[in-house]
Amino acid sequence: MFRFKTLAAAAATALAAASASAQTAEHTMLISSWTGPTHGINAQMWPNFIRMMEDATDGRVTGEVKLGLAPPPAQMDLVLDGAADMAIIFHGYQPGRFATSKLIELPGYEGSAAAASAAYWKVYEEHLAAANEHRGVKVLALHTHGPAQLHTTSKVTSLEEVAGLKLRVPGGVGSQVGEALGAVGIQVPAPKVYETIASNAADGVVIPMESRKGFNLVEVAPYVYRMPGGLYRGSFAFIMNMDTWESLPEDVRAALENEVFGEPASRMLGGVWDGMDEEGLALTQATEGNEIVDASSEDVAAYEPIKARIIEGVLAEIAAVGVDAEAAYEMVKSEMAGATN
Helix, strand or coil, X not given: CHHHHHHHHHHHHXXXXXXXXXXXXXXXXXXXXXXXXXXXXXXXXXXXXXXXXXXXXCCCEEEEEEECCCCHHHHHHHHHCCCCCXXXXXXXXXXXXXXXXXXXXXXXXXXXXXXXXXXXXXXXXXXXXXXXXXXXXXXXXXXXXXXXXXXECCCCCCHHHHCCCEEEECCHHHHHHHHHCCCEEEECCHHHHHHHHHCCCCCEEEEECCHHHHCCHHHHCCEEEECCCXXXXXXXXXXXXXXXXXXXXXXHHHHHHHHCCCHHHHHHHHHHHHHHHHHHHHHHHHCCCXXXXXXXXXXXXXXXXXXXXXXXXXXHHHHCCCCCHHHHHHHHHHHHHCCCC
16 A cells, blocks of 8 residues: 555655646647556656657647546547547557557567667668558657566466467457467557456456556566567557647757657657566565466477468558568568667
């Protein structure tokens, strides 16, 4: 309880500081967000992003975060309609709307979320933007969470034991992984994970280690089955209403483009998630009754052909929208291999 109150107080302080800045700035962005106030997206990512905008524009642009304006899958349309100036979207929540975002979700990438997110932005500019899947809004940053692992109510010691489990899956590649492993997929937004497991509607979830803390999985899913490199990653975008963007003065737009949007913000967001994953791991290790089981070498080998089939299928899907999928895939791997994380 003390930890929760401390987190809540820190989040409230960050949001209050943003509100104070909003009173003096020339342009205040109404930001829609959908996780709880203590989750890292609201406690760290948005405050950092707002601070970057303020620093780049000498305080002329700030942001004010509002929670609960719309459910997670509706955030893109919320911004399109102008009901919010900015929002964070998770691409997997809208099946069929985004194909190219699956590129960064593929299993097998080695490296941090910061490195993956920076690579994601570069590949987006080079290859993926041409698909125009975010048409109608301005993409400000792209990022991924860390490697997703299996979190369950009962101990899983091998990949074969996943078959038949009822697992919350996120959409996108995460859902494809669950299907390939023989799990029964249950798709609900991440904020609903705790109650979905607590009510026995699911046996577990495939999600990054951050959620051990961010969604209190240490309480309802004490077991983690950990695959090196993770089972998949997830894809997010920070977006802005296009009319809002075009209404900003030219010098303000230039400052934001040059100092905030794109790779700087993407790398920052991925780096925040790396820290969140570390906190989730530390909490798991410190919580009585929680246990981490690392995949055996046999399971790692067994996952290889599953990964290969998923990668092949996703690259074909991306190529179908007119993107050079193979070149984009190789660029992600090359960027991450050369990253300093």
